[in-house]
Amino acid sequence: MRPTKFSGFTLIELVVVITILGILAAFAVPKFIALDTQARVATINGLAGTVKSAAALARGMSMATGNAAQVTMEGATVTLSNNYPDASATGIPNAVNTAATDFTYTAGATGIWAKVGAPGTCTVTYAPATVAAGVVTPPVITTQTGGC
Numbered sequence: 001m002r003p004t005k006f007s008g009f010t011l012i013e014l015v016v017v018i019t020i021l022g023i024l025a026a027f028a029v030p031k032f033i034a035l036d037t038q039a040r041v042a043t044i045n046g047l048a049g050t051v052k053s054a055a056a057l058a059r060g061m062s063m064a065t066g067n068a069a070q071v072t073m074e075g076a077t078v079t080l081s082n083n084y085p086d087a088s089a090t091g092i093p094n095a096v097n098t099a100a101t102d103f104t105y106t107a108g109a110t111g112i113w114a115k116v117g118a119p120g121t122c123t124v125t126y127a128p129a130t131v132a133a134g135v136v137t138p139p140v141i142t143t144q145t146g147g148c
Helices: 011-065 092-096
Strands: 070-073 076-081 103-106 111-115 123-127 130-132 135-137 140-144
Touching (some): 011 070, 011 076, 011 111
Antiparallel strands (some): 103 111, 123 140, 130 135
16 A cells, blocks of 8 residues: 655644734735825925925026026026926926926915825925015925824
8 A cells, every 4th residue: 555645734824924924914004005105204304305306497597698577497487486496387397397297286465386195294395585674585495294
């Protein structure tokens, strides 16, 4: 008679492996959730830096060309107020020149970019330059990352 050989895993071995994988997953999932939030915060901070740079570049072009009403940046006309881009739809968004669909821009007295798909408040706000007593105050760019 030939001896029979069994191959494969026992039920106990499979249960132990599945239990270990479940414990590892319980520790790994919260880490991945935190990375998602950190990525949205980094995106907002990157956009804020881009907005600051675009405003400074538009001011430099305005001063260099002597045109305080508008400048052309990468083929887009940027409307200015106090030699800085204004918050209208043809102001700072044209200076930033983003074609990405990651943000929505709302024009008004202040311009607001909101992160698409963020669970809460995840925005960059652009308050245009102002003049007080003949002194121009540069634009104020703020971020809100509490709900990212």
